[in-house]
Amino acid sequence: MKFSEIVQKLAIHLPDSPVVSMGEDPEITGVAAVEEATVGSLSYIEGRKFADRIAVTAGTALILPMNPQLQQQASDRGIAWVATEEPRLLFAHAIALFYQPFRLPAGIHPSASIHPDATLGENLAIGAFVSIANGVKIANNVCIHANVTLYPHAEIGEGTVLHANCTIHERTRIGKRCTIHCGAVIGSEGFGFVPSRSGWVKMEQSGYTVLEDGVEVGCNSNIDRPAVGETRIGENTKIDNLVQIGHGCKIGKNCALAAQVGLAGGVQLGNNVILAGQVGVNNQVKVGDGVIATAKTGIHTDIAAGAVISGFPAIPNRLWLKTVALSYRLPEIYQSLKQLQRLLGSKSN
Amino acid sequence: MKFSEIVQKLAIHLPDSPVVSMGEDPEITGVAAVEEATVGSLSYIEGRKFADRIAVTAGTALILPMNPQLQQQASDRGIAWVATEEPRLLFAHAIALFYQPFRLPAGIHPSASIHPDATLGENLAIGAFVSIANGVKIANNVCIHANVTLYPHAEIGEGTVLHANCTIHERTRIGKRCTIHCGAVIGSEGFGFVPSRSGWVKMEQSGYTVLEDGVEVGCNSNIDRPAVGETRIGENTKIDNLVQIGHGCKIGKNCALAAQVGLAGGVQLGNNVILAGQVGVNNQVKVGDGVIATAKTGIHTDIAAGAVISGFPAIPNRLWLKTVALSYRLPEIYQSLKQLQRLLGSKSN
Amino acid sequence: MKFSEIVQKLAIHLPDSPVVSMGEDPEITGVAAVEEATVGSLSYIEGRKFADRIAVTAGTALILPMNPQLQQQASDRGIAWVATEEPRLLFAHAIALFYQPFRLPAGIHPSASIHPDATLGENLAIGAFVSIANGVKIANNVCIHANVTLYPHAEIGEGTVLHANCTIHERTRIGKRCTIHCGAVIGSEGFGFVPSRSGWVKMEQSGYTVLEDGVEVGCNSNIDRPAVGETRIGENTKIDNLVQIGHGCKIGKNCALAAQVGLAGGVQLGNNVILAGQVGVNNQVKVGDGVIATAKTGIHTDIAAGAVISGFPAIPNRLWLKTVALSYRLPEIYQSLKQLQRLLGSKSN
Structure with missing residues (x-):
């Protein structure tokens, strides 16, 4: 594809008069990271701190x-370019010009086990050894990869993709254009055990889980259903791998939860919340809109909208940075204190 | 179901003369959280701090x-009620009156692959694409959901449920009335590699894993087997999702391990131990009966029975609460120290 | 097997003149932990601190x-023994004399779904309900357990074992003699979402994942592929259960990553790096050869080769031990400070 054609196709994401240098309008054969680019590659540079990569890239x-x-700098090296406020975002759109993720071809694999009471939409792609129970409803254009299991009365919205070996539990409702990655389990029983004199009593989990449209759930992540009521994941929220969402959580829209995040039961996240890797949130805690928690943060109490938090228990990120830096100077602080005590002790005598 | 009938059915969990107000003995159609209750709902209130919910609930x-x-308060609003020392526990029993979790109907799905040397009990429910190897023994009334794999000589006790896509490794012994949730892996090889001049040497894991009766293992959790001997999970211990139990661990009875807990190799937990989310326990550590570790605790050394611990490395919870609070005041402490130094310095001169 | 025969078979791992006491050259029937040994058992003792176990072992x-x-001590009790610099390593070799892990017998299960365009080597063992897509290449002597799914153009090297319910994504290349444990997902889509005014924009993950020879990946672990380029795991690196490897990570050779470790995108680990349980590494961080990070360490910045680190953010382990010990004395430190202030205040008057 000629570079000019790429710019044209990306025009919808560019201003009316894009800032661009066509050079000799080279043929572009693919996308690559700038440090791995070869002749024919289109790459991107996020900002000035990567300037030296322009000097050495072999890309086109x-x-x-x-x-x-x-x-x-790029022009001087004969590299064609297009400029934008958000290079990484434009690069995301550029990748989509060259690459489409694998989807099963339409059709139902003869080995799939589909209960006669299931309701199937049109243009489905259903892989080998998929097990679909009674009462399941699958909308049009759904793609279900091999070895997936759907329990009774699960509902899958239009255009959703279920990757291999994942499980959708009974009564779960998954919206449109969702992606559930391999091994994920949606709508499983919450961890509901009540202590009693004779040991743990199981509280049956009679609720269900809802994923709104555009939700993505990573590999081997789990979203439990509650004892009563629902667990709900808001529209366009993205969840990474190995994440645990406890029973009865309500997650807002457009959140991003990185890998190995764990939410205990009944947690409420607002919209646009970002939780970095290995963050944990305690039972019943409410986290406001737009909160950002850095990696490994432990959230014990409600957090106001817009806060940037760190540490365990979570405190404002700026305070945490200070306290951690000082905690690493504790040996020195302790020495100073001892010295003062000696000094003052000798003065007292 | 009439409210009086519910009270009657719950009588076994109530004193001989239950404290109850039948009101007009309303028809109850289901259970719900008090804030989501509608006409016909039975809900519960845990204690005084939820008193205001009685004033607004739409439940019956x-x-x-x-x-x-x-x-x-409830009587004043015309709400029928029954009182107990443990409302949440009674609510757990009440849910079970209205809801039974989905179980596969009895029968063996024609697609299941069952080795002729396997020993099968009666009244089994075996789903599609279940693979059962040679020497496997399955007791009566076991339910195995779709896409489960059983390696050779695994043994499954009476009434146990294996959810979809889980794997039971060779020689694993699972007791009666256990539940293994989706994607869990029981009896997998421990992470046994010994450093040598020529790199890691694999120590084959010739041992096996035992789950005693009534154990529950969450989705995508792993319980490894050891090089020699056994990994053992005690009776009625409950394990949440995404938990790692290393090779050779011995877990006592009635423990509860929350999501994303990780136990390294050879850990010993006593009975009634509670580990909250994301707790980690080091190799060979012994944790006494009844210990409670709060979320994200890192346990490096043996812990005496009955301790409540937090932090990393773990210390008594009360001390941890104090030290964390003070660590967050380190900027102020540091300032005070500097001030003292200046004051004393000027005095010294 | 006679003890003399065992010593002979282990000779390759011993000096030319092994230090050995044959006793009455007893018959050895198996291996066991020293505290669980019975008549006929071969066990090992790592060092002096386990000396008392020699006094009580029932092993032979x-x-x-x-x-x-x-x-x-051993001779006095009539126990046959062989001595080595590395008892645990020799025990690993000894186990292999008595135990071979279960492998499927050669042959392709009739239920397996294999695309006609797949390329199959010789002497394969392929279990029930295995799904193999178009373009997949499987070398000789590969063992694929039940319910595994291979996406298009995955390549599996000679002698590799894929355990049940795992998934290998499109274009993934797995080397020779690798082991992928149950439920692991290799080559899944990286968590690539770019914020935009209209919400998260998915960056398609057009790259692929490479596992070099001798890599082992634990149960339910995930290794993502990147937007462009590759994720690479170096030769003989061993990865435990529930580990997350983000898109575009480059892991060196002979590393060991314990359970529940999480690497964000673009992390680079050198050779011989050891990360203990629940360690997290931030985006794009570079960790040098031979670094050891203790459990729960959070690595935020580049780490020089050979460092032993702990804490969050990570600092040298020795400093961390000091600072943690002092942080737990903060109540006392704070009291001392207050006392000094009072003392100095009264003196000032």
Whole structure:
């Protein structure tokens, strides 16, 4: 594809008069990271701190930030480029010009086990050894990879993809254009055990789980259903691998939960919440809109909207950075204190 | 079901003369959380701090604590109620009156692959694409959902349920009335590699894993087998999702391990131990009966019975609460120290 | 097997003149942990601190360290023994004399679904309900357990074992003699979402994942593929259960990653890196050769080769031990400080 054609196809994401240098309008054969680019590659540079990579890249074209100096550098090396406020975002769109993720071809594999009471939409792609129970409803254009299991009365919305070896439990409702990655389990029983004199009594989990449209759930992640009521994941929320969402959680829209995050039961997240890797949130805690928690944060109490938090228990990120730095100077602080005590002791005598 | 009938069915969990207000003995159609209750719902209130929910619930009946004031409040609103020392526990029993979890109907799905040397009990429910190897023994009334794999000589006790896509490794012995949730792997090889001059040497894991009766293992959790001997999970111990139990661990009875807990090799837990989410326990550590570790605790050394611990490395919870609070005041402590130094320095001169 | 025969078979791992006491050259029937040994058992003792176990073991033979005192103790009890610099390593070799892990017998199960375009080597063992897509290449002597799914163009090297319910994504390349444990997912889509005014934009993950020879991946672990380029796991690196490896990570050779470790995107580990349980590594961080991170360490910045680190953010282990010990004395430190302030305040007056 000619570079000019790429720019044209990306035009919808560019201003009316894009800042662009066609060079000799080279043929672009693929996308690559700038440090791995070869002849024919389109890459991107996020900002000035990667400037030195322009000097050495073997690639043919670049997506650049709105920085005349970087642009001049690229032009000087004969590299075609297009500039944007958000190079990484444009690169995401560029990848989609060259690559479509694998989807099963339409059709139902003869080995699939589909209960006669299931309701199937049109243009489905259902792989080998898929097990679909009674009462399941599958909308149009759904793709279900091999070895997936759907329990009774699960509902799968239009255009959703279920990857291999995942399980959708009974009464779960998954929206449109969702992606459930391999091994994920949606709508499983919450961890509901009540202590009693004769040991743990199981509280049956009679509720269900809802994923709104555009939700993505990573590999081997779990979203439990509650004893009563529902667990709900808001529209376009993205969940990474190995994440645990406890029974009865209500997650807002457009959140992003990184790998190995764990939410205990009844947690409420607002919209646009970002939890970095290995963050944990305690039972029943409410986290406001737009909160960002850095990696390994432990959230014990409700957090106001917009906060950036760290540490365990979580405190404002800025305070945490200070306290951690000082905690690592505790040997020195302790020495100073001892010295003062000696000094003051000797003075007292 | 009439409210009186519910009270009657729950009588076994109530004193001989239950404290109850039948009101007009309303028809109860289901259970719900008190804030989501509608006409016909039975809900529960755990204690006084939820008193305001009685004032607004749209539900028809309540399980209440032994608190005359809350009871009066409910009566004033025309809500039928029954009181107990443990409302949540009674609610667990009430849910079971209205809801039974889905179990496969008895019968063996024609697609299941069962080795002729396997020994099968009676009244089994075996789903599609279940693979059962040679020497496997399955007792009566076992339910095995779709896409489960059983390696050779695994043994499954009476009434146990294996959910979809889980794997039971060779020689694993699972007791009666256990539940293994989706994607869990029981009896897998421990992480046994010995450093040598020529790199890691694999120590074959010739041992096996035993789950005693009534054990529950969450989705995508792993219980490894050891190089020699056994890994053992005691009776009625409950394990949540995404938990790692290393090779050779011995877990006592009635423990509860929350999501994303990780036990390294050879850990020993006593009875009634509770580990909250994301707790980690080091190699060979012994944790006494009744220990409670709060979320994210890192346990490095043996812990005496009955301790409540937090932090990393773990210390008594009370001390941890104090030290964390003070660590967050380190900037202020540091300032005070500097001030003292200046003051003393100027005095010294 | 006679003890003399065992010593002979282990000779390759021993010096030319092994230090050995045959006793009455007893018959050895199996291997066991020293505290669980019975008549006929071969066990090992790692060092002097386990000396008391020699006094009580019911076993018949021991692997001992190069310690004359321990050797005398064993001889006194009539226990046959062989001594080595590395008892645990020799025990690993000894286990392999008595135990071979279960492998499927050669042959392709009739239920397996194999695309006609797949390329199959010789002497394969392929279990029930295995799904193999178009373009997949499987070398000789590969063993694929039940319910495994291979996406298009995955390549599996000679002698590799794929355990039940795992998934190998499109274009993944797995080397020779690798082991992928149950439920693991290799080559899944990286968590690539770019924020935009209209919410998260998915960056398609057009790259692939490579596992070099001799890699082992634990149960329910995930290794993502990147947007462009590759994720690579170096030769003989061993990865435990429930580990997350983000898109574009480059892991060196002979590393060991314990359970529940999480690497964010673009992390680079050198060779011989050891990460203990629940360690997390931030985006794009570079960790040098031979680094050891203790449990729960959070690595935020690049780490120089050879460092032993702990804490969050990670600092040298020795400093961390000091600072943690002092942080737990903060109540006392704070009291001292207050006392000094009072003292100095009164003196000032």
